[in-house]
Amino acid sequence: MKKIIFDLDNTLIKFDDSYFLDYAKVLRGTYKDGKNLYKIIGEYEKLKKIYDKEELVSFINYKMNTNYNIDLINNLNDIISNNWIYKIPDNLDDVLSYLYKKYKLYVLTNWFTDCQEKRLENANILKYFKEVVGNDKYLSKPSIDGYLHIIGDTNKKDVIMIGDNIDIDIKGAKDVGINYILCDYDNKYKVKNKINNIIRLKEML
Numbered sequence: 322m323k324k325i326i327f328d329l330d331n332t333l334i335k336f337d338d339s340y341f342l343d344y345a346k347v348l349r350g351t352y353k354d355g356k357n358l359y360k361i362i363g364e365y366e367k368l369k370k371i372y373d374k375e376e377l378v379s380f381i382n383y384k385m386n387t388n389y390n391i392d393l394i395n396n397l398n399d400i401i402s403n404n405w406i407y408k409i410p411d412n413l414d415d416v417l418s419y420l421y422k423k424y425k426l427y428v429l430t431n432w433f434t435d436c437q438e439k440r441l442e443n444a445n446i447l448k449y450f451k452e453v454v455g456n457d458k459y460l461s462k463p464s465i466d467g468y469l470h471i472i473g474d475t476n477k478k479d480v481i482m483i484g485d486n487i488d489i490d491i492k493g494a495k496d497v498g499i500n501y502i503l504c505d506y507d508n509k510y511k512v513k514n515k516i517n518n519i520i521r522l523k524e525m526l
């Protein structure tokens with residue numbers, strides 16, 4: 322093994338339902354509005370394979386019948402990068418500092434690269450990663466675009482994906498032909514190649 326690709330949300334940092342309040346805050350709306358914005362961004366992700374701030378705002382305005390400008394996304398990214406940094410699995414730093422000495426580590430995420438980089442920096446774990454690849458630069462997972470960028474000329478047998486989402490992270494890994502480990506922290510799935518605590522990576526890799 323030479324390279325490890327990590328997903329970010331719910332793999333390295335847990336997504337918390339309280340974050341819907343942050344969506345609400347940038348909208349100056351209710352918790353329900355916040356949840357709706359999250360859903361709309363999910364719809365955009367399925368339609369648009371490369372994120373663009375202007376297009377995303379237009380899509381949100383179209384769906385919500387509103388008139389926001391690009392500040393909506395910039396304000397949201399500020400909150401995400403500064404505040405969404407505390408829900409980190411126990412022992413994550415221990416695991417990453419171990420893996421970082423043996424492999425090249427990457428993050429492949431379906432969100433804006435700059436925002437996710439700042440977020441990892443604020444969580445004090447950016448230092449472990451060689452590159453953060455967002456879907457404003459490469460097509461969203463499960464498209465294989467970002468995977469291929471990270472794999473480069475490395476043999477596919479020497480690359481592994483670590484992620485929490487079967488339809489996104491693991492599908493992309495299967496499609497591109499690399500190994501994978503599913504992070505199933507809540508023990509939801511009956512599949513091989515899964516862990517329920519990130520510390521297990523220290524024994525496996």
Ligand SMILES: [Mg+2]
Pocket residue numbers: 328329330331332484485486
């Ligand atoms: Mg995830």
